[in-house]
Amino acid sequence: MKCFFTLFLILSTGVVCGQQSVEIPLYWNSISAINPATSGLQYKHEGLIHLRLNRPEGLASPFGLLGIYNTHFNQHGAGITYRYDRIGYNKSYRLKGSYNYQLVFNDDSKLSFGGAMHFQNHLFEIPSEGDFTDISMNMDVGIAYLSKKILAGLALNQIGIIDITKEPTFNYQPSPRLYGHFRYLFNLGPSVEIIPQTLMGCDLIDVSFFSEFNLNVAYNNMINFGLVYRTFPAIGANISWTFLDTYSIAYQYEYIDYMGFSNQNSIIHQNHIIQVIMRIPD
Numbered sequence: 001m002k003c004f005f006t007l008f009l010i011l012s013t014g015v016v017c018g019q020q021s022v023e024i025p026l027y028w029n030s031i032s033a034i035n036p037a038t039s040g041l042q043y044k045h046e047g048l049i050h051l052r053l054n055r056p057e058g059l060a061s062p063f064g065l066l067g068i069y070n071t072h073f074n075q076h077g078a079g080i081t082y083r084y085d086r087i088g089y090n091k092s093y094r095l096k097g098s099y100n101y102q103l104v105f106n107d108d109s110k111l112s113f114g115g116a117m118h119f120q121n122h123l124f125e126i127p128s129e130g131d132f133t134d135i136s137m138n139m140d141v142g143i144a145y146l147s148k149k150i151l152a153g154l155a156l157n158q159i160g161i162i163d164i165t166k167e168p169t170f171n172y173q174p175s176p177r178l179y180g181h182f183r184y185l186f187n188l189g190p191s192v193e194i195i196p197q198t199l200m201g202c203d204l205i206d207v208s209f210f211s212e213f214n215l216n217v218a219y220n221n222m223i224n225f226g227l228v229y230r231t232f233p234a235i236g237a238n239i240s241w242t243f244l245d246t247y248s249i250a251y252q253y254e255y256i257d258y259m260g261f262s263n264q265n266s267i268i269h270q271n272h273i274i275q276v277i278m279r280i281p282d
Helices: 002-013
Strands: 047-054 065-074 076-087 092-104 112-124 130-146 152-163 176-183 194-204 208-219 221-231 234-243 247-257 270-278
Touching: 002 234, 092 130, 221 247, 234 270
Parallel strands: none
Antiparallel strands: 047 065, 047 270, 065 076, 076 092, 092 112, 112 130, 130 152, 152 176, 176 194, 194 208, 208 221, 221 234, 234 247, 247 270
């Protein structure tokens, strides 16, 4: 375990060469979309619908949809993820299946090793020239550790790319990315929890670093408030409500400035993210 956390710390202090976005806001609810080792790691059944509405100034409004279902049986976890993104003329459709094997220790902590295979269809529509399509396959691999207070992991995404269409005029090649995530739970009494968490990553082609930091406060396992900072730069706040011990609704607002908050040529976006979640423990 010392080696595992050493690797995580190395990633967390990675070389800062540039900045990109963390792809999935409220990522801690949908971490299996990034790390296949977390599919079915925390709950017997878990389902999620994620909607992202983006309001940039002077641009067509981007849109994102994410659907996830995870489960586990004995020491095996599995999941399926569907994702749709629209940004301007660019659309992408992704379908991913994931599997992991979980080692369970005497203190009920778990160490999980996982992999995923996904199909991607990227469509670029140019009104005057027609549509260009690229269909490809690639893989993710990951490792995750779960205890009563900690969830930590490393994942390598978008490796082993196989181009299926081989379109000569449009060849989309996503860059491999290395991710690290960490969460710790502090108990401040029987009803209040403080939950700091972070997601960090690196584009291995551009050698660019990106990160997100979150601080959440949970009350009575029912109401959760949080603040977000992302190296975009972006700031945001979120709230979630859990009812019937199974269902949750979460909302996050983000204010994003792609040129930096102090730049006069700012490009402002406002994200609105809504999630509906179902979780059934063992």
